[in-house]
Amino acid sequence: MLGVPLPIPDNPSVAAAKRSIANDASSPHLATVAAKLRTSMITLLGDLIRIPSTSGHEKPLVDHVAAWASQQSFICDLWETPDQAIAAEPLAKLRHLPLKGRPTLVVKSPTSHQADGGILLNAHSDVVAAPQPERWQFDPFSGHIENSLMFGRGACDTKGPLVSGLWAMAIIQQAFPKGIPGGLHLELVPGEEDCVGLGTLTSVLRGHTAAASIVLEPTEGLPRCASRGGCRFTITLIGQAVHGTVKWLGKDAIALARDVLEALAAMEKTFSHHDEGLFSSYPIGRPITVDNITGQGWQGTICDQCVISGYFELLPNDELSHWKNVFQQELLRRLPCPPSEATLEFSEEYHGHRLEQVHPLCQYAQHTLADEGESLFWQGFNSGCEAGLRATRLATPTLVWGPGSLVQAHGINEYVNLHEVEQVALRVARLAIHRAYQKSGQV
Numbered sequence: 001m002l003g004v005p006l007p008i009p010d011n012p013s014v015a016a017a018k019r020s021i022a023n024d025a026s027s028p029h030l031a032t033v034a035a036k037l038r039t040s041m042i043t044l045l046g047d048l049i050r051i052p053s054t055s056g057h058e059k060p061l062v063d064h065v066a067a068w069a070s071q072q073s074f075i076c077d078l079w080e081t082p083d084q085a086i087a088a089e090p091l092a093k094l095r096h097l098p099l100k101g102r103p104t105l106v107v108k109s110p111t112s113h114q115a116d117g118g119i120l121l122n123a124h125s126d127v128v129a130a131p132q133p134e135r136w137q138f139d140p141f142s143g144h145i146e147n148s149l150m151f152g153r154g155a156c157d158t159k160g161p162l163v164s165g166l167w168a169m170a171i172i173q174q175a176f177p178k179g180i181p182g183g184l185h186l187e188l189v190p191g192e193e194d195c196v197g198l199g200t201l202t203s204v205l206r207g208h209t210a211a212a213s214i215v216l217e218p219t220e221g222l223p224r225c226a227s228r229g230g231c232r233f234t235i236t237l238i239g240q241a242v243h244g245t246v247k248w249l250g251k252d253a254i255a256l257a258r259d260v261l262e263a264l265a266a267m268e269k270t271f272s273h274h275d276e277g278l279f280s281s282y283p284i285g286r287p288i289t290v291d292n293i294t295g296q297g298w299q300g301t302i303c304d305q306c307v308i309s310g311y312f313e314l315l316p317n318d319e320l321s322h323w324k325n326v327f328q329q330e331l332l333r334r335l336p337c338p339p340s341e342a343t344l345e346f347s348e349e350y351h352g353h354r355l356e357q358v359h360p361l362c363q364y365a366q367h368t369l370a371d372e373g374e375s376l377f378w379q380g381f382n383s384g385c386e387a388g389l390r391a392t393r394l395a396t397p398t399l400v401w402g403p404g405s406l407v408q409a410h411g412i413n414e415y416v417n418l419h420e421v422e423q424v425a426l427r428v429a430r431l432a433i434h435r436a437y438q439k440s441g442q443v
Contacts, residue, residue, distance in 0.1 A: 042145075161404065
């Protein structure tokens with residue numbers, strides 16, 4: 001169990017060794033190790049950004065990470081999960097790209113002894129697309145570096161955080177060649193941008209478990225102890241196309257879409273009232289974000305069909321089915337058209353998670369930052385991510401942590417600060433060591 005002293009014999013020599021190793025976690029020694037790895041890890045990040053691993057095309061990137069990990073003498077489990085093997089899972093019934101050709105990878109470090117499952121880092125291998133590359137300052141798959149910033153699609157979501165995790169593993173490997181109790185491991189899963197949770201599910205069903213998990217996402221370098229749940233919605237509006245010169249004889253689906261957008265904005269305001277303290281600093285409690293609007297019709301006519309898609313993001317303890325029902329009822333109530341002219345479909349859903357700040361994993365994180373003279377104000381990660389899958393299904397204590405910001409994620413000129421990539425690597429390594437070699441009665 002996390003937080004229970006490890007089963008190391010309690011004698012003076014062993015106790016002294018534990019104190020020495022625990023002190024190493026906060027000493028300049030690990031920083032020196034991290035610095036020696038800097039050139040190779042930044043090179044790795046550039047290599048990964050230059051692989052355009054959009055959803056459905058993750059394999060070249062995963063193979064590259066597996067080859068790198070094998071060269072570092074880490075233990076790799078690389079496999080593909082057939083869709084039929086998980087067909088009975090509710091998550092697999094949601095709309096998603098086929099899993100064929102989209103491998104999952106688990107990278108394991110050696111452990112000095114099997115105290116428990118250790119800490120399992122989680123990163124996703126896919127990125128969103130980068131259309132209109134001419135609008136970028138640099139090629140979105142170049143890994144260009146300027147002023148200690150590396151630019152490229154996936155730089156902060158989530159290849160920068162992935163490299164922070166691999167860097168942390170390499171730091172521990174260099175500092176503790178025989179490993180640490182429990183170890184620090186990593187799973188690289190497909191499809192987070194396509195169907196949140198499905199990739200992590202393939203690892204869970206493979207039998208990979210851990211005593212704790214850290215999901216690698218852009219959190220501005222600070223650990224977060226909660227994340228959002230949510231769902232993707234698609235609203236289809238049906239009109240009647242006629243020539244624009246006689247538009248009063250038809251029904252314009254685009255005009256109806258304006259009403260829907262106003263309704264969604266009003267719903268977001270209504271849904272924003274909450275008492276979840278970890279999200280109190282965010283001005284929108286339950287965001288409703290439209291990210292795609294398409295119209296269908298013929299040149300010179302009013303539109304006979306308009307489709308509006310987006311995300312409805314919830315708070316950690318929100319019950320998903322309840323809020324989907326609330327969303328549907330509120331939308332129908334506000335629409336100025338009969339239900340036959342508007343359909344609503346939910347095509348993706350994912351659970352949030354919440355870890356109490358008194359939990360030992362949070363305390364280890366707090367202790368790690370305190371060693372650097374930094375205090376920690378706990379907040380939730382203001383997005384959905386893979387954290388909910390293990391936290392909900394296996395009750396795995398989970399943090400979300402990584403370099404970069406959601407401000408840059410998915411956007412044009414996405415970047416990550418290389419100093420922050422190294423800083424998170426060092427902090428995660430120190431947390432893993434604090435946890436493995438905790439002092440009796442001290443977190």
